[in-house]
Amino acid sequence: MSSLSYREWDIFINERAKTSGGAITGRYQCVVPAFLMSRQTIGFLAEGFELRYPRPLRLERQIRPDIAEAGLPANGQDFVIDIWGQFDVGRSAREQIDDVLSYVGTLSVCTDFPLDVKAMQFVDQWGTAVFHASRRPIGRGVGFEIEERGAASGKINEDFEYFRGVLGAVGSKQKVAIRHYLTGMTLLALEDHTPGLIDAAYMQFYQAIEASTGDHRLEVVQKEIAKKPLKNSRDVQIICHQVFNVRHKYFGHGSETDFHEIADAGPEQAFRVAKQCLVARWLCRALIDCETSSRNILAREMRFYLGDHSDAFHGSIHELEGAFWADFGQGGDPKKKACKTYDAEGAAAEPYTFREAPQA
Numbered sequence: 001m002s003s004l005s006y007r008e009w010d011i012f013i014n015e016r017a018k019t020s021g022g023a024i025t026g027r028y029q030c031v032v033p034a035f036l037m038s039r040q041t042i043g044f045l046a047e048g049f050e051l052r053y054p055r056p057l058r059l060e061r062q063i064r065p066d067i068a069e070a071g072l073p074a075n076g077q078d079f080v081i082d083i084w085g086q087f088d089v090g091r092s093a094r095e096q097i098d099d100v101l102s103y104v105g106t107l108s109v110c111t112d113f114p115l116d117v118k119a120m121q122f123v124d125q126w127g128t129a130v131f132h133a134s135r136r137p138i139g140r141g142v143g144f145e146i147e148e149r150g151a152a153s154g155k156i157n158e159d160f161e162y163f164r165g166v167l168g169a170v171g172s173k174q175k176v177a178i179r180h181y182l183t184g185m186t187l188l189a190l191e192d193h194t195p196g197l198i199d200a201a202y203m204q205f206y207q208a209i210e211a212s213t214g215d216h217r218l219e220v221v222q223k224e225i226a227k228k229p230l231k232n233s234r235d236v237q238i239i240c241h242q243v244f245n246v247r248h249k250y251f252g253h254g255s256e257t258d259f260h261e262i263a264d265a266g267p268e269q270a271f272r273v274a275k276q277c278l279v280a281r282w283l284c285r286a287l288i289d290c291e292t293s294s295r296n297i298l299a300r301e302m303r304f305y306l307g308d309h310s311d312a313f314h315g316s317i318h319e320l321e322g323a324f325w326a327d328f329g330q331g332g333d334p335k336k337k338a339c340k341t342y343d344a345e346g347a348a349a350e351p352y353t354f355r356e357a358p359q360a
Contacts, residue, residue, distance in 0.1 A: 053085030
């Protein structure tokens with residue numbers, strides 16, 4: 001699944017169940033999104049198997065496909081998978097949720113289809129909901145503050161013709177960058193619904209940065225950034241250094257082999273890595289906007305949440321040293337720790353040294 005697959009869950013347990021003690025017999029009802037092939041896959045399971053814990057039971061006499069289909073909801077509605085088993089009141093609810101997720105994940109691998117659970121409940125043999133849990137997303141929507149509305153109005157007035165020309169051009173690298181950027185924003189908008197899209201969004205923003213600068217090599221990209229009409233070119237080059245190294249470390253495209261460990265490292269570590277998507281998104285938008293007529297950067301505030309805490313990235317080095325610090329190997333590799341910067345002519349400028357730990 002996703003390298004950022006760890007998610008917290010909002011859990012509610014029936015007060016009556018808390019006092020009952022022991023294990024309660026019933027079924028887990030798992031809600032999965034209604035993707036195009038969901039009906040086929042869940043219908044197949046209903047035809048031939050009774051889903052029991054710890055493993056499915058093959059039905060000796062299969063149910064006719066038309067009868068199995070009759071019990072499924074209309075197209076476009078979420079599907080519910082019933083798994084018969086027990087809920088142990090004395091055991092951690094999160095552990096039991098993880099067991100069910102592992103069970104459904106195994107079905108996904110066996111059927112070659114992603115059955116991503118976004119909510120579940122356990123219903124006892126009398127039809128009473130013992131507990132309910134819903135997946136708590138890391139990402140939330142984009143804000144639209146008063147000052148951002150003013151900036152957007154200004155961009156429509158000043159940059160509309162520029163963007164229209166770029167999107168209507170043939171062979172424009174900025175057109176490719178904008179398409180990747182908007183795809184990344186779409187994936188983030190869908191992340192609440194489907195897990196794993198933060199990873200995909202990061203790579204869309206990364207590809208937009210490559211398209212905008214015309215290269216994939218960090219040093220070359222930094223020199224291209226230095227040539228652009230940016231007020232804070234050095235800061236942008238430093239941000240780019242982190243974006244490229246985070247990509248190599250955590251998104252599976254470099255020589256690193258331990259990036260996958262984030263999947264089970266806990267919510268705080270998953271949140272720290274997930275937030276790097278906001279850094280890549282800001283850099284991508286800055287490179288797109290610096291070429292416009294106004295040269296004003298409009299990266300509307302987007303926050304990632306973990307519990308009651310949230311962070312948004314606004315393009316400062318101070319943020320990289322604190323809330324958006326990331327371990328991308330700078331503690332053991334001098335080349336990752338030392339960031340080169342360049343002037344508009346490509347000559348070496350003042351370097352920057354990345355911290356080995358976040359600033360308190």
